[in-house]
Amino acid sequence: MALSLYNYWIVIVLMMTGFYIVIRSTNLVKKIVGLNIFQTSVFILYISMGKVEGGTAPIVTDGATAYSNPLPHVLILTAIVVGVATTALGLTLVVRIKEAYGSVDEEAIQRQDREA
Amino acid sequence: MIDEHLPVLQVVVPLLAAPMCLLLGRGTLAWGLATAVGWFALYVALSLLGSVPAGGEIRYALGGWAAPWGIEYRVDRLDSYVLVIVAAVGALVLTYARASVAREIARHQHAAFYAALLLCLAGLLGIVITGDAFNLFVFLEISSLSSYALISLGRDRRALTASYQYLIMGTLGATFILIGVGLLYMVTGTLNMLDLAERLPALGDNRTVLAAFAFLVVGICLKIALFPLHLWLPNAYAYAPSVVTAFLAGTATKVAIYVLLRFLFTIFGAGFSFSGMLLSALLMVLALLGVLVASTVAIFQNDVKRMLAYSSVAQIGYIVLGISLVSVTGLTAALVHLFNHAVMKAALFLALGAVVYRVGGARLEDMKGLGRAMPLTLAAFVAGGLSLIGVPLTAGFISKWYLVLAALEAGWWPIALLVLIGSLLAVVYVWRVVETAYMQPRPAGAAAVSEAPWHMLLPIWALVVANVWLGIDTDLTVGIAGGVAVELLGGAP
Numbered sequence: 046m047a048l049s050l051y052n053y054w055i056v057i058v059l060m061m062t063g064f065y066i067v068i069r070s071t072n073l074v075k076k077i078v079g080l081n082i083f084q085t086s087v088f089i090l091y092i093s094m095g096k097v098e099g100g101t102a103p104i105v106t107d108g109a110t111a112y113s114n115p116l117p118h119v120l121i122l123t124a125i126v127v128g129v130a131t132t133a134l135g136l137t138l139v140v141r142i143k144e145a146y147g148s149v150d151e152e153a154i155q156r157q158d159r160e161a
Numbered sequence: 162m163i164d165e166h167l168p169v170l171q172v173v174v175p176l177l178a179a180p181m182c183l184l185l186g187r188g189t190l191a192w193g194l195a196t197a198v199g200w201f202a203l204y205v206a207l208s209l210l211g212s213v214p215a216g217g218e219i220r221y222a223l224g225g226w227a228a229p230w231g232i233e234y235r236v237d238r239l240d241s242y243v244l245v246i247v248a249a250v251g252a253l254v255l256t257y258a259r260a261s262v263a264r265e266i267a268r269h270q271h272a273a274f275y276a277a278l279l280l281c282l283a284g285l286l287g288i289v290i291t292g293d294a295f296n297l298f299v300f301l302e303i304s305s306l307s308s309y310a311l312i313s314l315g316r317d318r319r320a321l322t323a324s325y326q327y328l329i330m331g332t333l334g335a336t337f338i339l340i341g342v343g344l345l346y347m348v349t350g351t352l353n354m355l356d357l358a359e360r361l362p363a364l365g366d367n368r369t370v371l372a373a374f375a376f377l378v379v380g381i382c383l384k385i386a387l388f389p390l391h392l393w394l395p396n397a398y399a400y401a402p403s404v405v406t407a408f409l410a411g412t413a414t415k416v417a418i419y420v421l422l423r424f425l426f427t428i429f430g431a432g433f434s435f436s437g438m439l440l441s442a443l444l445m446v447l448a449l450l451g452v453l454v455a456s457t458v459a460i461f462q463n464d465v466k467r468m469l470a471y472s473s474v475a476q477i478g479y480i481v482l483g484i485s486l487v488s489v490t491g492l493t494a495a496l497v498h499l500f501n502h503a504v505m506k507a508a509l510f511l512a513l514g515a516v517v518y519r520v521g522g523a524r525l526e527d528m529k530g531l532g533r534a535m536p537l538t539l540a541a542f543v544a545g546g547l548s549l550i551g552v553p554l555t556a557g558f559i560s561k562w563y564l565v566l567a568a569l570e571a572g573w574w575p576i577a578l579l580v581l582i583g584s585l586l587a588v589v590y591v592w593r594v595v596e597t598a599y600m601q602p603r604p605a606g607a608a609a610v611s612e613a614p615w616h617m618l619l620p621i622w623a624l625v626v627a628n629v630w631l632g633i634d635t636d637l638t639v640g641i642a643g644g645v646a647v648e649l650l651g652g653a654p
Contacts, residue, residue, distance in 0.1 A: 094343065
């Protein structure tokens with residue numbers, strides 16, 4: 046029973062992994078990586094809920110009686126675009142921070158701010 | 162007729178004007194277009210406010226696709242009330258922006274700056290006007306992404322780290338909201354807010370609904386910057402360009418509070434949201450802590466922009482406190498303060514922007530003796546400060562009055578007392594600025610400072626006049642807010 050919902054378990058594991066990296070890592074690039082993992086887990090959550098037992102891809106063909114729900118797929122396409130934009134902007138900021146501080150480590154940056 | 166398309170024009174015009182700003186390429190032209198669009202948005206918001214019947218709504222099916230299959234824009238009185246706040250702050254800030262932006266931002270970035278500001282405006286207006294839960298998330302991300310970019314344009318390199326920090330926390334918040342919306346879709350099969358409101362009560366204490374509720378409340382509170390989730394706000398406000406700070410302080414957190422109201426009262430219903438008192442108690446404690454802690458921290462800030470940022474966290478506390486009382490008077494107080502705080506904080510940050518324009522900084526020592534050098538700007542600052550404290554005949558007094566009234570009505574007199582203590586703390590931090598500006602001389606050898614130019618003073622004083630006017634004639638704020646509060650609680654069993 047518990048295993049039949051295995052994709053939801055994967056969602057939870059990925060979500061917590063990503064969340065942990067965002068909180069724990071001091072490297073600004075790794076934080077973005079964590080954020081990506083966190084967002085990806087939500088994508089899987091949406092796609093899992095769109096699955097209909099015994100359904101095929103939502104394209105009308107002969108012999109198909111049940112289709113998966115296409116709406117979550119479409120929503121997630123939008124969310125992926127948002128995620129890409131966030132990652133791009135985040136990495137751009139990291140590049141600018143590296144230029145301004147010479148480091149991408151949170152602690153080193155805070156040390157410089159304190160000394161300034 | 163164009164009138165029936167007003168709901169969609171409210172969002173589409175700023176959205177399409179943003180790339181046009183980029184195409185114009187030149188700073189002044191882009192500013193002209195952005196300002197014209199800002200005033201057009203205000204015109205649309207005001208006509209929507211005028212045409213929404215009390216207790217009724219305007220519905221607009223996007224692309225002619227009927228709800229719940231298509232996305233629908235829905236304007237009731239709460240929507241139009243918040244739309245007016247956002248559009249009015251947007252129009253005034255844009256009018257003010259040209260000189261300040263020319264001073265604080267590199268020339269080749271001007272067109273992109275106005276494009277981002279318009280995108281942010283479009284996103285915020287979209288959040289308010291949409292009747293679709295997923296569409297709300299998309300607009301939220303449009304406004305957030307553009308505000309990260311805007312904040313990072315500040316002159317200090319700390320603007321970059323502030324923007325990065327906001328990006329991380331904002332994205333976490335938005336993703337939490339996305340999870341919540343997904344879980345709601347899972348159990349109800351709809352994303353339309355009205356449909357959700359109809360189908361959720363039948364599910365009762367469903368675990369998935371509870372999980373969705375928790376994710377949504379935490380995600381939205383991150384966006385509101387409710388204490389202790391406010392950590393991104395002070396740095397973001399302190400290091401962003403002056404114009405951006407004034408714009409975000411007047412609009413972004415207000416729209417997030419609107420989202421909270423929408424989910425708690427319209428979608429879940431007050432009966433579900435506040436059953437068992439848990440959420441009410443939690444919000445109340447966090448709001449009061451926010452008021453006291455943030456006001457105290459504000460007293461010890463040397464950067465006046467940062468001081469006002471902490472004061473914003475405290476003011477958000479007052480608004481959430483009004484919500485947590487779950488009464489008509491409490492909600493009225495929250496909604497009135499939503500409007501009044503937008504007006505006073507925009508005035509204060511714009512006045513501070515004029516100081517930065519003339520002096521080059523907004524630290525306390527930069528403001529020495531400015532009372533004489535920039536009398537009109539500093540007078541506006543003092544007027545805004547008085548409103549922040551809640552002195553009678555200013556807008557701030559009206560909000561505090563209703564908040565105290567709501568607390569007493571619920572029998573919580575210690576809360577009324579804490580609200581008054583919060584106001585006393587505000588006296589202290591506002592006084593520090595007044596004392597420095599009026600009682601201390603300009604440091605010897607400092608360059609002469611002249612009054613801010615008239616095109617900056619005009620929007621500042623428009624907001625100051627609004628501040629006093631809203632403190633005397635309360636028809637607009639209390640009249641509408643009272644009606645909206647009854648509507649919001651009307652769905653409660």
